[in-house]
Amino acid sequence: MSEPLLSVENLTMVFENRHQTFPAVDNLSFSVKSGQTLGIVGESGSGKTMASLSVMKLLPNQGRVSGGKVMFEGRDLVPLPEKEIQKIRGKEISMIFQDPMMSLDHVYTVGYQIVETLLIHEKMSREAATEKALQLLEAVGIPHPKRVFRCYPFELSGGMCQRVMIAIALSCNPKLLFADEPTTALDVTVQAQILDLLRQVRDRYQMGIVLITHDLGVVSDIADRVIVLYAGKSMEDAPTDIIMNRPAHPYTMGLMKSAPRLEQQVDRLYCIEGMVPDIRDMPKGCRFCTRCPLADDRCRAEEPDMVEIQPGHFVRCHKPAVEEGKG
Amino acid sequence: MLDVRNVTKTFPVKGGMFSSSKKGVVHAVDNVSFQVEKGETFGLVGESGCGKSTLSRTLLQLIPPDSGEIYMDGKNLVDMPKKELRRQREQMRMVFQKPFYSLNPRRTVREIISAPMMIHRHYTKREMQAEVERLMDLVGLSRSYIDRYPHEFSGGQRQRIGIARALCLKPKLIICDEPVSALDVSIQAQILNLLKDLQKKFDLTYIFISHNLSVVKHMSDHIAVMYLGSLVEVAPGAELYQKARHPYTQALLSAIPDPGAKKKDRIILTGDIPSPVNPPKGCRFCTRCAYATDRCRQERPELKEMGDGSKVACFLYDKGGENA
Amino acid sequence: MTKFILKRCGIAVILLLIVSTIVFLLVHIMPGDPVLLMLGTDSSPDPKAVETLRQELGLNNPLVVQYKDWMFHALQGNLGNSYSEKIPVMQSISSRLPRTLELAAVSLVLACLIGLPLGVLSALRRGKVSDLVMTTGASLGTSIPVYVLGYLLIIVFSLNVFHWGIQPLPSSGYVDVSKSVAGHFQRLLMPAVTLALGLAASIMRMTRSSMLEALSGESVRALRAKGLPEHVVIVRHVIRNAFIPVVTVIGLQMGNLIGGTVLCETVFNWPGLSTLLVKAINQRDYPLIQGCILIMSAVFILTNMVVDIIYGLLDPRAR
Numbered sequence: 001m002s003e004p005l006l007s008v009e010n011l012t013m014v015f016e017n018r019h020q021t022f023p024a025v026d027n028l029s030f031s032v033k034s035g036q037t038l039g040i041v042g043e044s045g046s047g048k049t050m051a052s053l054s055v056m057k058l059l060p061n062q063g064r065v066s067g068g069k070v071m072f073e074g075r076d077l078v079p080l081p082e083k084e085i086q087k088i089r090g091k092e093i094s095m096i097f098q099d100p101m102m103s104l105d106h107v108y109t110v111g112y113q114i115v116e117t118l119l120i121h122e123k124m125s126r127e128a129a130t131e132k133a134l135q136l137l138e139a140v141g142i143p144h145p146k147r148v149f150r151c152y153p154f155e156l157s158g159g160m161c162q163r164v165m166i167a168i169a170l171s172c173n174p175k176l177l178f179a180d181e182p183t184t185a186l187d188v189t190v191q192a193q194i195l196d197l198l199r200q201v202r203d204r205y206q207m208g209i210v211l212i213t214h215d216l217g218v219v220s221d222i223a224d225r226v227i228v229l230y231a232g233k234s235m236e237d238a239p240t241d242i243i244m245n246r247p248a249h250p251y252t253m254g255l256m257k258s259a260p261r262l263e264q265q266v267d268r269l270y271c272i273e274g275m276v277p278d279i280r281d282m283p284k285g286c287r288f289c290t291r292c293p294l295a296d297d298r299c300r301a302e303e304p305d306m307v308e309i310q311p312g313h314f315v316r317c318h319k320p321a322v323e324e325g326k327g
Numbered sequence: 328m329l330d331v332r333n334v335t336k337t338f339p340v341k342g343g344m345f346s347s348s349k350k351g352v353v354h355a356v357d358n359v360s361f362q363v364e365k366g367e368t369f370g371l372v373g374e375s376g377c378g379k380s381t382l383s384r385t386l387l388q389l390i391p392p393d394s395g396e397i398y399m400d401g402k403n404l405v406d407m408p409k410k411e412l413r414r415q416r417e418q419m420r421m422v423f424q425k426p427f428y429s430l431n432p433r434r435t436v437r438e439i440i441s442a443p444m445m446i447h448r449h450y451t452k453r454e455m456q457a458e459v460e461r462l463m464d465l466v467g468l469s470r471s472y473i474d475r476y477p478h479e480f481s482g483g484q485r486q487r488i489g490i491a492r493a494l495c496l497k498p499k500l501i502i503c504d505e506p507v508s509a510l511d512v513s514i515q516a517q518i519l520n521l522l523k524d525l526q527k528k529f530d531l532t533y534i535f536i537s538h539n540l541s542v543v544k545h546m547s548d549h550i551a552v553m554y555l556g557s558l559v560e561v562a563p564g565a566e567l568y569q570k571a572r573h574p575y576t577q578a579l580l581s582a583i584p585d586p587g588a589k590k591k592d593r594i595i596l597t598g599d600i601p602s603p604v605n606p607p608k609g610c611r612f613c614t615r616c617a618y619a620t621d622r623c624r625q626e627r628p629e630l631k632e633m634g635d636g637s638k639v640a641c642f643l644y645d646k647g648g649e650n651a
Numbered sequence: 652m653t654k655f656i657l658k659r660c661g662i663a664v665i666l667l668l669i670v671s672t673i674v675f676l677l678v679h680i681m682p683g684d685p686v687l688l689m690l691g692t693d694s695s696p697d698p699k700a701v702e703t704l705r706q707e708l709g710l711n712n713p714l715v716v717q718y719k720d721w722m723f724h725a726l727q728g729n730l731g732n733s734y735s736e737k738i739p740v741m742q743s744i745s746s747r748l749p750r751t752l753e754l755a756a757v758s759l760v761l762a763c764l765i766g767l768p769l770g771v772l773s774a775l776r777r778g779k780v781s782d783l784v785m786t787t788g789a790s791l792g793t794s795i796p797v798y799v800l801g802y803l804l805i806i807v808f809s810l811n812v813f814h815w816g817i818q819p820l821p822s823s824g825y826v827d828v829s830k831s832v833a834g835h836f837q838r839l840l841m842p843a844v845t846l847a848l849g850l851a852a853s854i855m856r857m858t859r860s861s862m863l864e865a866l867s868g869e870s871v872r873a874l875r876a877k878g879l880p881e882h883v884v885i886v887r888h889v890i891r892n893a894f895i896p897v898v899t900v901i902g903l904q905m906g907n908l909i910g911g912t913v914l915c916e917t918v919f920n921w922p923g924l925s926t927l928l929v930k931a932i933n934q935r936d937y938p939l940i941q942g943c944i945l946i947m948s949a950v951f952i953l954t955n956m957v958v959d960i961i962y963g964l965l966d967p968r969a970r
Contacts, residue, residue: 043511058875087878097872106892107965188579258513267523
């Protein structure tokens with residue numbers, strides 16, 4: 001029996017100004033179980049960051065959730081008042097962001113920032129919090145924790161800062177961790193270290209992880225399931241090896257084919273022609289129809305629903321690639 | 328076509344306004360040598376801080392190197408008189424990393440692309456107009472955008488503008504410094520294809536710099552791997568992937584998460600890159616290398632030929648044959 | 652940290668030396684002959700008297716010698732004798748300096764008390780009506796000239812135009828604290844407020860833009876993600892970061908206040924350094940001019956040094 005830890009149902013999030021409303025996330029549903037890693041893949045404008053911010057209600061001023069439910073451990077987070085959500089943030093659900101140098105406050109030491117989180121959520125003395133902070137620094141693989149505790153973020157490298165962010169995120173033993181492009185700003189070798197760390201942490205604490213990225217490689221490395229977003233809507237939702245090896249949606253296939261691969265040598269990369277449509281100018285039918293090589297009139301007129309073409313494999317497409325002999 | 332010999336560039340780190348003593352020296356580029364053939368793409372791979380950007384700027388003499396020679400078609404660019412250098416510069420151009428920051432936000436597309444023309448020669452307005460339009464067609468930008476400003480474009484389009492600017496005045500060599508790192512995968516593919524098409528059309532030579540080994544391998548004929556200011560391995564693209572010799576190259580390759588590839592044994596490097604102000608005495612990589620010996624910690628290995636077109640700087644291969 | 656402070660002190664000393672040299676040179680380049688002014692310009696003075704006075708004042712020596720003499724004495728605290736007032740310069744200045752300092756300090760404190768909170772509030776309420784009101788107020792504050800505002804205040808509060816029940820404030824003059832505390836502060840209030848309003852406006856705008864920049868940074872999002880209550884995020888992190896550039900601005904303003912209060916002092920007849928300096932310039936009173944400017948510069952440099960050190964305390968990156 002595995003009840004999902006987090007279950008997002010039909011989430012819609014919009015940007016508003018005085019004149020208009022633009023949906024950045026449209027009817028998105030996904031779920032995560034304990035110990036499971038979900039990858040949310042999408043390019044810029046896909047809404048992946050906004051979706052994760054919506055869960056923790058960290059949206060910018062002009063954004064708001066306009067529909068749907070976010071069920072966390074049986075509670076719907078959407079209608080919760082700010083005070084209640086603050087108790088959950090950092091304690092039950094944590095989040096780490098893309099650029100660790102920008103996310104830490106350079107005016108306070110690293111140690112202070114970890115202790116601060118602990119003191120807000122747990123009832124403990126400052127000494128106990130300091131002790132725990134040192135343990136956390138060691139657990140995330142930082143050498144000389146006592147020295148780093150007294151350092152300021154600008155004195156550390158990007159990789160170290162990201163480890164500090166992870167330490168802060170783990171400090172109150174959260175059940176769920178959102179990682180928004182955690183390795184994009186880092187070098188490849190450091191990226192490998194950080195992903196390894198996330199894997200260890202997930203296994204040790206049985207946390208659920210939601211990894212948001214545009215890098216299919218990262219996702220293939222660490223995620224159990226992947227959901228592909230395009231222009232605010234989910235396009236495909238399946239276990240990782242199916243997405244990587246037998247994707248059904250033309251967009252997913254296009255993404256896989258456009259990335260240069262080490263083992264192959266091709267002359268020209270496969271290209272998805274065109275660009276993501278403007279948020280104000282969405283096509284009437286399927287969002288991807290303006291760039292899809294398979295698009296026909298039905299695609300342009302009618303938006304497809306999310307359909308389970310095989311057990312555990314969902315696609316939003318009128319013409320998904322279906323395996324021979326099945327479906 | 329391009330012959331780089333023993334280029335070195337250091338930056339002093341001073342202790343502040345009143346101390347004349349140097350706190351240290353940043354060895355950004357340390358005795359780097361390589362050759363680039365006409366019409367090929369030479370890839371340069373390395374992580375942040377390895378000096379690849381500094382190296383690219385010394386090639387164009389934007390930062391003059393402390394020592395070494397750079398021969399372009401037989402002429403040494405270092406210490407060349409300014410007038411002659413200017414003429415040489417017409418043939419060597421650069422495409423920059425961050426499309427947003429490398430375009431002047433207060434200039435229109437027309438002004439950005441025609442800027443080199445205005446600086447180097449005297450063209451009539453009509454000639455410039457025709458040329459700008461031709462370049463925009465080449466890079467796939469609609470002519471109607473000619474009077475717009477950079478902030479009105481997406482990242483991919485801005486990079487196209489940067490490429491058009493680089494193509495102006497028909498250069499022979501283009502240095503691409505991380506041209507696609509800031510772009511989405513699908514746009515990245517478009518830009519890379521564009522670069523390849525242009526290369527075929529105009530017989531261009533590229534130096535392609537990136538931290539992304541997959542992209543570099545896709546584009547390049549020869550690849551040089553750089554670590555902390557020096558080249559550790561130079562090899563043809565396919566060779567590098569199949570027979571990576573230097574431990575750092577092997578670690579880089581294994582660190583790349585490749586979609587669809589089988590799960591492999593990762594070589595996880597310990598520690599962070601050492602500071603370029605105080606590099607290790609021996610081989611630059613010895614602090615993180617799994618195979619480091621005492622000799623590695625004392626002596627710096629030189630780039631040596633391996634016989635099959637590749638060069639490695641590592642004592643593991645010192646006997647001439649392959650050991651590891 | 653100590654090294655940082657010592658370095659700042661060293662820079663201050665060097666600056667002071669440079670400033671004094673420039674002042675000396677400028678003053679002696681100015682057209683106008685102090686000797687003639689002292690002896691009266693209506694009739695052509697007796698050349699012998701002119702010559703004697705010149706000799707006495709050392710004005711016939713080469714410039715370098717004059718400079719050396721002045722410097723030598725200045726380092727001992729003797730800035731010479733004023734040509735017009737016939738008393739040591741130091742005495743002139745030291746009687747006026749505390750008054751100017753007092754006016755400047757009180758104005759600055761008032762300006763901070765008004766400007767800083769308003770800046771923070773308007774940033775937090777950006778786009779709302781209250782923000783609009785405050786920003787417009789700030790624009791007004793910077794545009795109204797000191798003499799207009801000063802006279803307006805006098806009209807309202809001294810001449811009792813509106814016939815309010817309160818006692819009218821005296822509009823000018825100076826009363827020493829030792830003689831009458833109430834009288835002293837009564838006379839200090841209006842000039843301080845006049846200066847403070849203009850300053851408060853620029854402090855408010857600076858604070859507002861600094862706050863907005865800090866609020867839009869990614870670190871705010873990460874801080875909220877930690878579960879920190881909003882007021883902790885704002886006070887402990889955003890304000891702390893936003894105030895760093897504001898501190899520099901306030902420090903610079905202090906410098907403006909020391910020498911730039913001429914108009915205010917004139918309107919309210921407040922006997923400060925600025926009016927002394929203007930008088931000295933008009934009379935080509937070299938020692939007095941040099942002395943005034945030197946002291947003003949010293950205060951300015953000192954304040955900036957203090958600001959630099961405070962900056963270093965606030966922002967670990969600067970050390």
